[in-house]
Amino acid sequence: MNEAVTPKDAIALPDRLNAKSATLVFLAFAAAYFCSTLLRAITATLAPVLTQEFSLQAQGLGLLAGGYFLGFAAVQLPLGHWLDRHGPKRVILWFLSLAVLGCLAFSAAGSFTGLLMARVLLGMGVGACLMAALTGYRRWFDTPALLRANSWMLMTGSLGMLASTLPVQWLMPLIGWRALFWCLAALVVLSMAAIAWLVPRWRVAPAASPSTPALSHEAGYAAIWRSRYFRKMAPLAFFNYGGMVAIQTLWAGPWMVRVAGDTPLESATGLFWINASMLVTFWSWGLVNPYLARNGWPATRLIAWGVPLSLAVLAGNILAGSATGWPGWALFCVTSSVMGLAQPAVGMSFRAALAGRALSAFNLVIFAGVFVAQWGLGLLVDAFSALGLAQGASFQAAMTVFLCCSIAAYGYFISVNADNSVQ
Template identity: 65%
Template sequence: MHHPLPRGAAIVVFFSFACAYFLSALIRAVTATLSPLLTQEFALQARDLGLLAGGYFLGFAATQLPLGTWLDRHGPRKVILCFLAVAVLGCVAFSVATSFTALMAARVLCGVGVSACLMAPLTGFRRWLTPQAQLRANSWMLMTGSLGMVASTLPVQLLLPWVGWRPLFWGLAALTVLAMGLIAWRVPVWSRASVAADGEAEVAPGYAEVWRHPYFRRMVPIGFCSYGGMVAMQTLWAGPWMVRVAGYSPAEAATGLFAINLCMLCTFWAWGLLTPRLFARGWTVNRLITHGLPVSLGVMALIILLGEQAGAWAWALFCVTSTFVSLAQPAVAMAFPPALAGRALSAYNLVVFAGVFVVQWGIGLGVDLFGGLGWSSSASFRAAMGVFLLCSVLSYAYFRLAKSHNATRVPTP
């Protein structure tokens, strides 16, 4: 059962959540721009950098299961406000850190704090918006995240000489407090009456119903490898590749990351416009992923093949062609009743961000491992990306083969 908000109220609610998600994406992606400074100041190796960036996702992933239950029970408004308070503490802790351990702990706190910034609105949208509006809102929320990532590149690079990276995190803490005020003011309180009307009492507690759902299982490997891999490249490894393989300066790499994230912003904006029309013509999520995901696999193979010649344009193309898999998230939510939406979304998000953590850290370990064998920086990066590509191909193969034994009827908008 849906309880759609009036158009004006829906826009205001979307904007309130979008402000918080913008900041969460900025906090998430800023380590790519700061990586040269942090590497120099704290003498970090590639595996340390991968672990530091992945620490955010470790904290993020650790909260997903309780988060889903809390969202279904208490609603998006109350849950996101509690979590954002932790994000404020994380930003302050990062700004005063004096060791790698302190940096890592602060990043985990940041990850925990912003872990509700996408799941909370998507859970609300499942109840407050129609199916086609959910797909559009999902794409445009991701567009807002891309805007945050754009802000984390050139704007941050330009600010650093003036304010330094520590005061930058004080500012992020203050902006997060303002976003909390907006959400508290404009987002509706979760109505227990509407929860009951949606059959909350009939849904078993916990995640068993989510984990055993055939459609959910079908989407797990591509969520882990392809979606997680896209985020891992966009938020970390595209930057070091441009510096250590393609020979970019830190400023040129920041410009490249700016271009990549700008492309992602435009892509998610286009998805928001196109998905209702595509679905009206019979292009379901499964069909789009089936035809679109192989393109990103081909682009990754091209990046590995080109090596030093694969710069920002190649990574932009990889990230853009990987966005097909982002459509899986609202599709998974719509495969479940609204009373299970928070758990379904959070469980899938756990899969995605566990993938981000594994890919980010795994590539760092791979680069160090191949480098320790005497390989050049370029060859080490290419070999590590080759392992990632193999895993992505296997996950896509499972997605295609699983359809025969996943015949459960899944609603398609």
């Protein structure tokens, strides 16, 4: 399990965990990420209630859902520094305390402004959930375990999104959406207790010797932005991956209601099956990805083959219009899941001392894309409606703009020759 120490990595010597400790650490981080994705996706299920109670149009709903990602993206660059310096445990506990406040603020909001501010605070509060875990895994897990843990964290995220659909739909008539956020605050507190108890403290890197540069103290993000491989992956992360998350966590729901003619319960059921499909998909990636990597199918090659399939499915969904229900959007999300392999690939392309900054910078690109897609699709739907298009045609036109951006991002990806060898 132990790695040989090279001068390049001497400043960030990995502290490999045994199987039992690694499992407990994974479960603690997974509990927090479950809460994070439940809060991320819950807007899609609450959309009919919030639209009616606060008289929201498509752009307002998109901005409300995107507020989470705005807060999330805003903390990613300082987060990377803090993770490399203070370690995952200390950082995530501070951040999750903001998430608890965000849940309570959302439950008490009496206006759209209050809801939006609470969503931004929620996004900031859960902004460390995945990055803290992946930074710890980069040091504590070997490569096969790291690849598997990344996919299974995304599987846990799908479980959280699953919980945001039918379970939320069933609970709302019983306790109301405001009391629901008190329950979510309690779940976040429980995940904080698990992390405080189970996650090891971060070992501070030793001072550099004359023959070993102080890699852990490299300032800023210059090495990240200079990476040709990072720049190769960034447009796909912004448009293709960010857009997929925007559809999964918001726009699949309104499409099913406003284009396909489903009821709110049918839409919530559809979202349930979309997220169930993603849960099975990421579980499967966790099983097969280490095998594929050993046999000549690294992340970059899988992405090159997988993204065109997702673009073809998206085009088919747009053309089908009102005939596209949850199976079409589930297939789009499943075929887009190959982009989930990009995150560990980017993290492993940098030294362990830069892992927190590399992962957070890449996450910033993804969630900036989610925010732009969630709000932008709402703006486009309203704009096309104002031009006289019917509601269904407005959604189709907005999705067509997204498809064109995704095709351009893929074109850039295949035009750049770069691999993920360690920087």
